[in-house]
Amino acid sequence: MAEIEICPLDELGPGKMRLVPAGTMTIGVFNCGGSFHAIEDRCSHDDGPLAEGDWDPEACVVVCPRHGSRFDLETGIPMSLPAFEAVKTFPVSVRDGMVVVDVEE
Numbered sequence: 001m002a003e004i005e006i007c008p009l010d011e012l013g014p015g016k017m018r019l020v021p022a023g024t025m026t027i028g029v030f031n032c033g034g035s036f037h038a039i040e041d042r043c044s045h046d047d048g049p050l051a052e053g054d055w056d057p058e059a060c061v062v063v064c065p066r067h068g069s070r071f072d073l074e075t076g077i078p079m080s081l082p083a084f085e086a087v088k089t090f091p092v093s094v095r096d097g098m099v100v101v102d103v104e105e
């Protein structure tokens, strides 16, 4: 596992999202009402960008901008077609005032 520092905690308040490069991937880190979730920015349906889609911080759901599949940000599991496979998720923690993601290489 590799750890990536995302940003100071106060820069990622509730309802905010950050896109960060992580090796060959890009990761979206979301704050759903104080709980942090990270997913790979790649839809499991057609490899399109996912984290840039509209998202609902209360439901903690992101909508793929290409074909509209809705994904649970906590589990990465799609809630509607056409996607049917989960996207990668990564553990997020807060350490010394920084948001940190553990990224599997």
Ligand code: FES
Pocket (backbone or CB within 6 Å): 043, 044, 045, 046, 047, 048, 064, 065, 066, 067, 068, 069, 081, 082, 083
């Ligand atoms: S690329 Fe995301 S639903 Fe098709």
